[in-house]
Amino acid sequence: MTAVAAGQEAEDRVAVASNWRLVWWRFRRHHLAMASAGLLILLYLVVLFPSFFSTQDPERTDARQAFIPVQSIHLLADGALSPWVPAIVGKRNPTTLRMEWTTDPKKRVPIRFFGAGPEWKLFGLVRTKLHLVVPADPTQRIFLLGSDRLGRDQWSRIMHGTQTSMTVGLVAVALSVILGVVLGGISGYVGGKTDQVIQRIIELLQSVPTIPIWLALSAALPRDWTPIQVFFAITVILSLVGWTTLGREVRGRFLALREEDFVLAARLAGCSRMRIILRHMVPTFVSHIIATSSLAIPVMIINETSLSFLGLGIRPPAISWGVLLQEAQNIQTLALAPWLLIPGLVVIVSVLAFNLVGDGLRDAADPYSH
Amino acid sequence: MTDSLLEVRGLQKFFPITRGFFQSVVGHVRAVDGVDFTLKEGETLGLVGESGCGKTTASRCILRAIDPTGGQILYRMRSGKVVDLATLPQGELLPLRAEIQMIFQDPFGSLNPRMTLLDNVGEPLLVNGMKNRRERADRVAELLRLVGLRPEFMHRFPHAFSGGQRQRIGIARALATNPRLVVADEPVSALDVSIQAQVLNLLLELQQRLKLTFLFVAHDLSVVRHISDRIAVMYVGQLVELAPTAEIFRQPQHPYTAALMRAVPIADPRVRKDDGILGGEVPSPAAPPSGCYFHPRCRHATARCRAEAPELREVAPGHFSRCHFAGEMTF
Amino acid sequence: MTEPLLSVRDLRVSFQMDEGLVRAVDGTSFDIMPGQVLGVVGESGCGKSVTMRAILQLVEKPGRITDGTICFRRRNGADTVDLARLPPRGAEMRDIRGAEIALIPQEPMAAFSPVHTVGDQIAEAILLHGHRWKEGGRKLRRAEARDITVGLFRDVGISMPEQRIDAYSWQLSGGLRQRAMIAMALSCKPRLLIADEPTTAIDVTTQAQVLALLRDLQARYDTAIIFITHDLGVIAQMASYVVVMYLGRVMEEGPVDEIFHAPKHPYTKALLRSIPSLYGETRVALPVIAGALPHPFNRPPGCPFHPRCPDAMARCSAAVPSLQPVAANQLASCFLHHDVAEPA
Ligand SMILES: Nc1ncnc2c1ncn2[C@@H]1O[C@H](COP(=O)(O)OP(=O)(O)OP(=O)(O)O)[C@@H](O)[C@H]1O
Ligand SMILES: Nc1ncnc2c1ncn2[C@@H]1O[C@H](COP(=O)(O)OP(=O)(O)OP(=O)(O)O)[C@@H](O)[C@H]1O
Numbered sequence A: 001m002t003a004v005a006a007g008q009e010a011e012d013r014v015a016v017a018s019n020w021r022l023v024w025w026r027f028r029r030h031h032l033a034m035a036s037a038g039l040l041i042l043l044y045l046v047v048l049f050p051s052f053f054s055t056q057d058p059e060r061t062d063a064r065q066a067f068i069p070v071q072s073i074h075l076l077a078d079g080a081l082s083p084w085v086p087a088i089v090g091k092r093n094p095t096t097l098r099m100e101w102t103t104d105p106k107k108r109v110p111i112r113f114f115g116a117g118p119e120w121k122l123f124g125l126v127r128t129k130l131h132l133v134v135p136a137d138p139t140q141r142i143f144l145l146g147s148d149r150l151g152r153d154q155w156s157r158i159m160h161g162t163q164t165s166m167t168v169g170l171v172a173v174a175l176s177v178i179l180g181v182v183l184g185g186i187s188g189y190v191g192g193k194t195d196q197v198i199q200r201i202i203e204l205l206q207s208v209p210t211i212p213i214w215l216a217l218s219a220a221l222p223r224d225w226t227p228i229q230v231f232f233a234i235t236v237i238l239s240l241v242g243w244t245t246l247g248r249e250v251r252g253r254f255l256a257l258r259e260e261d262f263v264l265a266a267r268l269a270g271c272s273r274m275r276i277i278l279r280h281m282v283p284t285f286v287s288h289i290i291a292t293s294s295l296a297i298p299v300m301i302i303n304e305t306s307l308s309f310l311g312l313g314i315r316p317p318a319i320s321w322g323v324l325l326q327e328a329q330n331i332q333t334l335a336l337a338p339w340l341l342i343p344g345l346v347v348i349v350s351v352l353a354f355n356l357v358g359d360g361l362r363d364a365a366d367p368y369s370h
Numbered sequence B: 001m002t003d004s005l006l007e008v009r010g011l012q013k014f015f016p017i018t019r020g021f022f023q024s025v026v027g028h029v030r031a032v033d034g035v036d037f038t039l040k041e042g043e044t045l046g047l048v049g050e051s052g053c054g055k056t057t058a059s060r061c062i063l064r065a066i067d068p069t070g071g072q073i074l075y076r077m078r079s080g081k082v083v084d085l086a087t088l089p090q091g092e093l094l095p096l097r098a099e100i101q102m103i104f105q106d107p108f109g110s111l112n113p114r115m116t117l118l119d120n121v122g123e124p125l126l127v128n129g130m131k132n133r134r135e136r137a138d139r140v141a142e143l144l145r146l147v148g149l150r151p152e153f154m155h156r157f158p159h160a161f162s163g164g165q166r167q168r169i170g171i172a173r174a175l176a177t178n179p180r181l182v183v184a185d186e187p188v189s190a191l192d193v194s195i196q197a198q199v200l201n202l203l204l205e206l207q208q209r210l211k212l213t214f215l216f217v218a219h220d221l222s223v224v225r226h227i228s229d230r231i232a233v234m235y236v237g238q239l240v241e242l243a244p245t246a247e248i249f250r251q252p253q254h255p256y257t258a259a260l261m262r263a264v265p266i267a268d269p270r271v272r273k274d275d276g277i278l279g280g281e282v283p284s285p286a287a288p289p290s291g292c293y294f295h296p297r298c299r300h301a302t303a304r305c306r307a308e309a310p311e312l313r314e315v316a317p318g319h320f321s322r323c324h325f326a327g328e329m330t331f
Numbered sequence C: 001m002t003e004p005l006l007s008v009r010d011l012r013v014s015f016q017m018d019e020g021l022v023r024a025v026d027g028t029s030f031d032i033m034p035g036q037v038l039g040v041v042g043e044s045g046c047g048k049s050v051t052m053r054a055i056l057q058l059v060e061k062p063g064r065i066t067d068g069t070i071c072f073r074r075r076n077g078a079d080t081v082d083l084a085r086l087p088p089r090g091a092e093m094r095d096i097r098g099a100e101i102a103l104i105p106q107e108p109m110a111a112f113s114p115v116h117t118v119g120d121q122i123a124e125a126i127l128l129h130g131h132r133w134k135e136g137g138r139k140l141r142r143a144e145a146r147d148i149t150v151g152l153f154r155d156v157g158i159s160m161p162e163q164r165i166d167a168y169s170w171q172l173s174g175g176l177r178q179r180a181m182i183a184m185a186l187s188c189k190p191r192l193l194i195a196d197e198p199t200t201a202i203d204v205t206t207q208a209q210v211l212a213l214l215r216d217l218q219a220r221y222d223t224a225i226i227f228i229t230h231d232l233g234v235i236a237q238m239a240s241y242v243v244v245m246y247l248g249r250v251m252e253e254g255p256v257d258e259i260f261h262a263p264k265h266p267y268t269k270a271l272l273r274s275i276p277s278l279y280g281e282t283r284v285a286l287p288v289i290a291g292a293l294p295h296p297f298n299r300p301p302g303c304p305f306h307p308r309c310p311d312a313m314a315r316c317s318a319a320v321p322s323l324q325p326v327a328a329n330q331l332a333s334c335f336l337h338h339d340v341a342e343p344a
């Protein structure tokens, strides 16, 4: 094939490429965003199947196994593939009378990938015992990220906390998007008095400092609500405050699009109002909305984490990243068990990943910009 | 109205100027304030004037993309019935949408970037009742061939085309419903010199083949002269002169038209001229001058011009001018 | 024979994009004499603006000058400097930019900051190059700079200059903004003024005013002007010497009368034929240049014009014709008139 023919073929491929394909081609060029997207997919797998990724029940306590340090996975034993973690040996400190644990690489606890462990239900329906990693001997416990003051396995707790925190983020943003698109859309398309009213509401919401509002709203939640109820209440509170930015953006897009020639062309062709909005206006900014939302998710996650950390958001026994970090509030525990800060690391990494993906998407969202 | 396709009488469009928190109206931009002309079937009327004189506003009133403030826009439908587009309720406009179409200036903004050519050009067909996709594809192929594009292109997206090609696509879309009147708002202004001629030729050819009537809006006098049978000149929202092309160029009957013609740079270094350059600036349509709007810039202005607003009157058969001294002196 | 003020030789500028290499300027050569008005004409994307930005070393990333020389004769002496070799941010380049070569950019709206008055911005430039206005190197005072600005505004025909210098750029009409831009460019008394499509966005009547102003200033100060446009009418009215560009290369150059009355290159001829005039026959098909401008990533091999050229020969797609003398003062790059190809 000649160079000219190859060039022609590439041109033809671009010519019939839809908007989404162009967005994808441009997104693909951001390597960091691509890597972050991979990480996020992994995180959402955890959200779907936290029990599969856990090694044990996140609620299982054992006061005799408190503050066990990280047991890291080793794949090779004596040159052969046979995964294991070092065993834990405990010694009581003679002055504080506390148990102090260390790992002993000489004693090995064999582990198995995709082995059977405690039973769980796939989507609450199908019973299964499959886990990503379990100790070969089901009577033993392993602590891949150490244990907390009640002897609960931090690894498994992070897996379940991921489910809560990421879901709050996603659902809160989804609610914000719905509110933002509907109210912003009405504001931008109808204009006039309606627009004025909605704009004033947005300004009002944006001018009230957010932290006190959340504090007030969450303090107002009845103490006797179940964790599920609290969870939904928190999501709704987050999105009630969070929709304003998106509402503004959507309104701006509507106002700009109303003046676009192709929208006028659709009107002159005889399209109905509804058809103009749904077929001509909305599709041109979905990619922007997706980009904006993916930048809003990390904000929601941080908000949830902070609220829960302050004890005002999701409350134990429910698990979230904020709840986990609450455990790390005490300086003494930190000195004794620094691994309890790992949930903070998880928050940072996932927030970074969301931001990188969001930035990549925002760059790619308008493939016609150049 | 006798045999004309379109008759515009005393067209007005005012935009409110609002101020303050409660958006109270403190004045009006008189974007169009007195436009009268007729269009015969099959002819091209060129509408020229400086930026901001209301050309786009006037043409959008005729398309009813915006609602005029006053005046009449009488249109003779294919059925022979005469309707007033200025006051027709939105609901009754739909059958007229197919008969009156528009070609846009910006070849990049006027096509939906998310839709293929088939959907872009086929949209007017679809909303006018051609639900069958095969049928639509056949018609789109025919239209693309008509404007000089390959029918295979119909599955491509607008981003694959150059400015000139996109303008052809826009023309194909405008022709989809077999319109009778086409309003072209600066259809070649955004195009390159070598592409401009191609599109002008296409428009002329299509007009002859399809018996189209054009309202051709532009600011380039040489382009307007090339394509129009008659020319209407606007200044600050008003029509100041209207005449057949040859006539208006032979003897302009309004000082503004004459100044506009003198300002056109001639593509011949042997014809260099520096005299008679129009000084000053276009007044704001929110606060036009007293009397004749042109008097602050007019070199023939008298006390009468400052006090008394001239009417648009016929100074020779088919030659209208809004100047007190039209027909009495050469400008 | 006078020496050229600026001499561009075989200039090449390319942009390394993700999609490929855009050779925006691909071997451009021309001279400009002191006090001359050089018209550069060409269709959109042919590299007019990039060439001018290259002269001022203002090509933005990912663009790069890859080859060629830009020899400029400094004010003080007979020696020339090669601007293409100067560091873009160096002291010498900064001194030349603004002080000896001024640019009226294509978008006047973007050229002024919206948060300072136009008067302040021009006074700032005057203070920066104060020694041009005061003998003996004495520092200029702010009030003096303001007076000079008022004088410049009066020079470029802005009425009520004392009030207008306190306006912001967005408060000025298109014509006034363009005049203010010219005042800004003149503030440092340049010897070479580059006007990049200064009248494209404004009305014919205002255009006529601005063109008259530029002609008048040129005669008064004897400034050399490079005037860029795609409007052949404007070129005919303004230029004394014309360079016709297509896809980053010079197709033809010569005195304005020769270009309009004895064009040699098929592109120039076709371009002149395809514009509607105020005298020709109306409502007839215009002779056109077939085809479209190629995409910047898809430059044709050989003569850049060959896919659209009515006279193309076999050789035209194989070799690039170089710019050679074809008449007394005229040069063209076309194999119809000579057979010297660019070295491969
Ligand atoms: N929606 C609007 N609201 C307020 N003023 C408007 C609006 N649309 C146009 N105008 C004003 O009406 C006047 C006429 O505008 P219009 O766009 O019709 O001019 P035009 O002749 O088409 O100019 P151009 O050559 O720049 O396209 C201008 O002064 C403009 O500022
Ligand atoms: N910043 C940039 N990045 C990438 N490519 C560029 C950039 N600037 C210019 N180009 C490319 O360089 C080529 C020449 O551009 P240039 O702006 O010089 O054209 P021009 O002749 O001034 O056109 P116009 O009449 O539209 O102003 C174009 O093909 C353009 O795509």
Ligand code: SF4
Binding pocket: B254, B255, B256, B292, B293, B294, B295, B296, B298, B299, B300, B301, B302, B305, B310, B322, B323, B324, B325, B326
């Ligand atoms: S009426 Fe008077 S001011 Fe108006 S155009 Fe005629 S001569 Fe000039």
Ligand code: SF4
Binding pocket: C265, C266, C267, C303, C304, C305, C306, C307, C309, C310, C311, C312, C313, C316, C321, C333, C334, C335, C336
């Ligand atoms: S070199 Fe060949 S293709 Fe190029 S302009 Fe001359 S004849 Fe035409």
Ligand SMILES: [Mg+2]
Binding pocket: B055, B056, B057
């Ligand atoms: Mg307009």
Ligand SMILES: [Mg+2]
Binding pocket: C048, C049, C050, C106, C196
């Ligand atoms: Mg340019």
